Amino acid sequence: MLNQPTQVNRRLPDFRSPVQLLRVIVFTQGLALLLAFAPFSIDSSPWYRLGFISMFLQWIALISCLTFSWFTPLLSRASFWQLALLIQGILLTITVGCTIISFWYFQQLAPTLELPALLINNLLICFVVALLVIQLVIMSDEQSKSITAQSRAELIALQARIRPHFLFNTLNSTAELVHQNAAAAEQALLDLAASETISLTEELALCRRYLSLEQWRLGERLKVNWQLPEPMPELQLPALTLQPLLENAVLHGIEPAAAGGEILIKMTQTAQQLQIVITNPYPLQGSRQPHNGMALQNIQQRLAYVFAEQAQMVIKDQNQQFSVTLVLPLVWEQR
Incomplete structure (x- = not known):
């Protein structure tokens, strides 16, 4: 040959x-x-x-x-x-x-x-x-x-750091669900075993499955408000970009509050950019759990490797509301 x-x-x-x-x-x-x-x-x-x-x-x-x-x-x-x-x-x-x-x-x-x-x-x-x-x-x-090879290697390393954290918390939630509904727990594990992807649609599907799992655990205490554009923009982003933000919202905003609260996921699209805002209630300073900023820093670094300076992350904590805003380019030169 x-x-x-x-x-x-x-x-x-x-x-x-x-x-x-x-x-x-x-x-x-x-x-x-x-x-x-x-x-x-x-x-x-x-x-x-x-x-x-x-x-x-x-x-x-x-x-x-x-x-x-x-x-x-x-x-x-x-x-x-x-x-x-x-x-x-x-x-x-x-x-x-x-x-x-x-x-x-x-x-x-x-x-x-x-x-x-x-x-x-x-x-x-x-x-x-x-x-x-x-x-x-x-x-x-x-x-x-x-430079491209080095950036990809660093991106893979950051991805590997955040994945065990995600799986550990997901398996903990699933373990609690097993005692209530074994069939639902099995389906949750099958859903979360999806292959790696970096499309926005797949990332949102993972987020929905994760929040569905948490709703089994928290019940009516967790409310989710989705405000998404139609049609959904075609955007590629690092896997596990939005899910850790929702996980932080649940662990540090909803779970500590006796009455629970609502997580708002709002997306606004322009010709060149997509703005993603995730907002959750945040308890008073005295009742807050220690906040781990590893996920936020990890996401910021991975977005920088993919989008360079075109991606932005803005974090606000005011009036007992915590929000993370991601501004991502819809058109960019890939590395």
Whole structure:
């Protein structure tokens, strides 16, 4: 059997982003300074040469960035040698075009220059710069993959830390339920044995099963008010993001109160974001149980690994009401 070729999927820099454009402009200006103050065949002021060379090189750089952004899908799937040839071909072609146009426009300023010599000189410089660009693109791809792998490993580690906590409390609740309704306890365990998922719909389904289990244990003391948008937005998030927040609401808000209380789960959707607010009553300071902030910190860290700075968590404790607000992006660049 013939071995199938490995599919390449490179992560190239976004040449349209302001940060990348600024880096290209700075690098290009540095190259212009180097060429302007180096020995040159034109007998003129280095500052005059700097102005002309800066304009010429920035022209090539910006056109190249635009071209690379157009060819990003092709470049991301190219092998090493294909990537090198494509980058060299793009930069050399743009350099030839810009050289001919510049020579045609500014020939009167330097009548002693000849087009063939100017082309050879510019193409040699472009060839060396293209080698640097190839190396930088490959290094950027390797660094991006390394950061992604590290982030995934840390996300898995955080997920593993919170899962035993969730299972321990769930099994305790199920143990109490066994004495009241064995069939319901069995069904609860089957429901909670669902496979890992990070879809919002599945996370909410897990939350409903968990709250159903707690309602068997607390009875009428636990009331739940769901305020969800229709249709439900398609959002991916780390598993066990909302469930620990509801668990905290039950353990620290509902269970200590003799009369129980209501947990409000409210979602508000905009074009770019989804806001999730979980609110529960919180007893007076003297009757509160010690609050474990591990779950909140764990969730905040996992959201940061997935959404970076686009995700927000706001915690409020006022007027005997405790609320956690999550603001999640509906569109984001995955790591």
